[in-house]
Amino acid sequence: MVKEKDSYGTLADDPEGPVIQTIRLLNKELPELLVAADVCLCEYTDHGHCGILNEDGTINNPASVARIAEVAINYAKAGANCVIPFGTFLLTAGRSIGYDGWTN
Ligand SMILES: [Zn+2]
Numbered sequence: 874m875v876k877e878k879d880s881y882g883t884l885a886d887d888p889e890g891p892v893i894q895t896i897r898l899l900n901k902e903l904p905e906l907l908v909a910a911d912v913c914l915c916e917y918t919d920h921g922h923c924g925i926l927n928e929d930g931t932i933n934n935p936a937s938v939a940r941i942a943e944v945a946i947n948y949a950k951a952g953a954n955c956v957i958p959f960g961t962f963l964l965t966a967g968r969s970i971g972y973d974g975w976t977n
Contacts, residue, residue, distance in 0.1 A: 882914035886947035909955040
């Protein structure tokens with residue numbers, strides 16, 4: 874689906890990428906439809922993880938949360954009525970039980 878992946882998941886919220894284009898198309902063709910967008914980076918990162926990695930390959934939680942939030946905001950700006958930042962949910966759920974050591 875995505876031609877060029879990178880460590881940041883840049884294409885996740887590319888204005889010409891599939892998600893933002895689909896959100897816009899759904900809003901145009903089916904304006905009464907509630908559009909919910911899953912916010913995920915793993916499909917767009919060259920390492921396949923749903924976040925930003927540290928140099929040692931572990932997940933950089935603050936950078937990951939910031940990037941996922943950025944993508945969620947861009948999906949909302951494109952017209953999504955609801956965004957579902959799944960990666961952020963996992964980080965938040967982990968912290969709620971005292972776990973902050975996600976490695977991949
Ligand atoms: Zn993901």
